[in-house]
Amino acid sequence: MNKLSLEERVALRDSVHQLLTNECDESAVRTTMETTSGFDPVLWNKLAEMGIVGLIINEDQGGAGVGPIELETVMEEVGAALLCSPLLASGVLAAELLNALQNDDVSSQLLPAIADGSCIATAALTGQSGCWTEGGVTVSAKGNTNEWLLSGSASYVLHGQNANVLLVAASTSDGLSMFVVEAEADGLSISGLPTFDHTLRLAEISFDKVAAERITTQRPVWDAVIQALDITLVALAGEQAGAAEHCLAATVDYAKTRIQFGRAIGSFQAIKHMAADLLLETESSISAARHAAACLADGTDDATEAVSLAAFACADTFVSTAATSVQMYGGIAFTWEHPAHLYLRRARADAQLFGSSSFYRERFIQQLEA
Amino acid sequence: MDTNNKIADEELRAQVRSWLGENWTQAKAASLKQHQPLWGASDELKSWLAEVVSARWAAPRWPTEWFGRDLSNKQAKIIEAEFAAVRAPGTGQDRTNLWANTLLAGGTEVLKSKLIGPLLQGEVNMCLLYSEPNAGSDLAGIRTRADRQEDHYVVNGQKVWTSGAMTADYGMLIARTDWDVPKHQGISYFYCPMKQEGIEVRPLRQITNESQFNEVFITDALIPAENLLGNFNQGWQMLQTALAYERLIMGEGARGPRSGGNKKAKNVEVLIALAREAGVLEQPKLRQDIAQMIAYKKLNALNGARGKADISQGASSSLMSLGKLAMSRILHEEARLRTEILGPGSLFEGSDYSDAENANFLTFQAYLTSIGGGTDQIQRNIIGERVLGLPKEPEVDKKIPFREVRAS
Incomplete structure (x- = not known):
């Protein structure tokens, strides 16, 4: 894994910012979120061409070959712009899962197409319970070395309805395994779920004796899943921190220009104190996300602790910042036309995607108890 | 700057190291560690500081006429690093000595000549006379008054939250010197002698049942005219300078539990x-x-x-x-x-x-x-206004003569 210099990272951030300013403004987000796929294929191709989709995929597999620090930087911009895309599902979760499983054959078969955006991959890891532990898996696999058939169901599959390839966790007679399933496979039924965050795409998938290729690996499979989830959580934390920072800045700008009682509402301490409290939260979330990224990149002993901290701190901050901003705006933000609810919807969705804040606070304290 | 007068980093480092090697003996280190009074400096520390001051290590960023060496921040840090390496105190006072820095920034020549040396050597104990019972968050609302009479000022009023007042020789005092101008414009800043009849110090019993602070009652106390810092009626500006030093020095002040x-x-x-x-x-x-x-x-x-x-x-x-x-x-x-x-x-x-x-x-x-x-609520105002750029609350007392400002 390469690390970019600070200057290079600033340049990366600027170019993503520029692209999203041009192609992903509020009206583009509103248009995209009401399409069936929920993403803009033209913008997706541009992100792939810039190397964003393959950011954490090795260079010899067609990716940019960088790591969590660069990913987190990009995700702050992604969050601020409310980008609608399968980036987290394909370029982060699925890509890192393949990295972690260390199966060269499968990796070279899938990663180059993921990196160039032509293949959208995602991971089906949990069932109806939405429990992101090994016990949450509700797909089982039967078969032998050559032929495997999957049965059961998976849910909360990020961009499942847009995926060409699924990485599916399934229990076998000798433990958990990961499988590759083509989206076109017989017996597979993928249904999109109606999400209150219209910028999100989730699917439920049922498996009725679906032919699958087992990904052989030397590692315990759930360890690989955790590695993939950890970098996904860091990316999500970056998205949350960047989005929260954007929410606060936009609300503060409004408070400087909205006049009531003959003065800008931001001059009232009731508003000012809300903003000051939110600044502490948003700055803390940025610190948490960046620290977790640095710990993962360096493989420090406390990386799991740092990722857990970022997971709940950033999730809670984005929710509280987006929610408080609606209150600070007042009536204008109670309308569909105002963007505040788009952020609040994304915040509330992001806070549940891979487990709740309580789940990660518990994981955090378990690390500290050890 | 004349480059001939510049000293190379390595040469400076060697000089400090050899001076410390000769003067910072194990016996001195041990005796300093043994004698650590709660307030003020021990005799052992004072005598060590005197050596540091006369060797010009105490405030190396300062001008040579005031015990300094006119060094850059970078070179001063070399000296600080060498002192820290052998755990010797006394250098870096151009950053950490609130009293001496404030005095150097605003004092008269007479007062500087009298006190800067002793301050650097720990010979003078100090306290802060800022807050009053009716001027806490709103510090510019102070009502302690200083009236000029011939070659001195006569001071009357009450200060509070003063730590170290019992042992202090001087207090850095803000007092109102003009009641007919708006509140920030009629304040002056003084070095007030504490050992005099008009100053009475009473310990405060705190909410924790401890006593670290005092109330100071000031009745016809006298301050020599040369103890004015900064310009007359421009004490608010002088206070900002002093507060900036204080913020620089204060790290995290929170205490841990009382027992182990x-x-x-x-x-x-x-x-x-x-x-x-x-x-x-x-x-x-x-x-x-x-x-x-x-x-x-x-x-x-x-x-x-x-x-x-x-x-x-x-x-x-x-x-x-x-x-x-x-x-x-x-x-x-x-x-x-x-x-x-x-x-x-x-x-x-x-x-x-x-x-x-x-x-x-x-x-x-x-x-x-x-x-x-300053309460957390004041801090939220500061963050809102100075960091986020939100407009200030209208201030009803900002532009009227202080005499007309409503008080509780």
Whole structure:
């Protein structure tokens, strides 16, 4: 894994910012979120061409070959712009899962197409319970070395309805395994779920004796899943921190220009104190996300602790910042036309995607108890 | 600058090192460590500081006429690093000596000649006479008055929250010198002699049942005219200079528990250790609360580290303004959780109940951070206005003569 210099990272951030300013403004987000796929294929191709989709995929597999620090930087911009895309599902979760499983054959078969955006991959890891532990898996696999058939169901599959390839966790007679399933496979039924965050795409998938290729690996499979989830959580934390920072800045700008009682509402301490409290939260979330990224990149002993901290701190901050901003705006933000609810919807969705804040606070304290 | 007068870094480092080698003996180090009074400097420290001052190591950034060497910040840090390496005190006072820095910035030649040397040598004890019973958050509302009479000022009023007042030789005092101009424009800044009849110091008993602060009652106390710092009626500006030094010096001021209650938790977070000991660590709600509390602490540390990194890269950082708010929440929440862990065990006091002592002490001591140095509410105003750029609240007393300002 390469690390970019600070200057290079600033340049990366600027170019993503520029692209999203041009192609992903509020009206583009509103248009995209009401399409069936929920993403803009033209913008997706541009992100792939810039190397964003393959950011954490090795260079010899067609990716940019960088790591969590660069990913987190990009995700702050992604969050601020409310980008609608399968980036987290394909370029982060699925890509890192393949990295972690260390199966060269499968990796070279899938990663180059993921990196160039032509293949959208995602991971089906949990069932109806939405429990992101090994016990949450509700797909089982039967078969032998050559032929495997999957049965059961998976849910909360990020961009499942847009995926060409699924990485599916399934229990076998000798433990958990990961499988590759083509989206076109017989017996597979993928249904999109109606999400209150219209910028999100989730699917439920049922498996009725679906032919699958087992990904052989030397590692315990759930360890690989955790590695993939950890970098996904860091990316999500970056998205949350960047989005929260954007929410606060936009609300503060409004408070400087909205006049009531003959003065800008931001001059009232009731508003000012809300903003000051939110600044502490948003700055803390940025610190948490960046620290977790640095710990993962360096493989420090406390990386799991740092990722857990970022997971709940950033999730809670984005929710509280987006929610408080609606209150600070007042009536204008109670309308569909105002963007505040788009952020609040994304915040509330992001806070549940891979487990709740309580789940990660518990994981955090378990690390500290050890 | 004349490059001939510049000294190379390595040459400077060698000079300090050899001077410390000759003068900072083990015996001196041991005797300094042995004698550490609560207030002021021990005789051992004073005599060491005198050596440091006369060798011009005390304030190397300062001009040569005031015991300094006119060195750059970078070279002064070389000296500080050498002193720190052998744990010798006394250098870096051009950063850390609030009293001497303020005096150098605004004092008359007479006063500087009289006091700067003794201040650097720890010969003079000092205190701050800023806050008053009716001027806390609104410090510019002070009502202690100083009236010019011939070659001195006559001072009357009351100050509060003064630490070190009992032993102080001088207090840095702000007093009103003009009542007919708006509040910020009629204040002057003085070095007020404390050992005189018109000054009465009474200890304050705090909410924690401890006494670290005093009230100071001032009745017809006299200040020589040359003890004015900055210009007459421009004390508010002088105060900003002094406060800037103070902020620079103050690190995290929060105290830990009163007794050695942290000993039980060498490598484990203290709340986890306490909850485990009380047999309540498995309660889900408490686990969540403890995790959140530890998260606040870690996030504050991460913010601090990020702020320092921003500053070292030459950027300004808004993160530094957030530490006080963060710390207030941490301290109040830690105290609340310590109490919750103990339950009815928190009812007691005394040395037989050290966990209760700590929980109860911290509960009250937390207000020192959330009220002291400007309340959290004032801090939120500052963050809102100076960091986020929100407009100020209209100030009803800003432009009218102070005489007409409403008081409680």
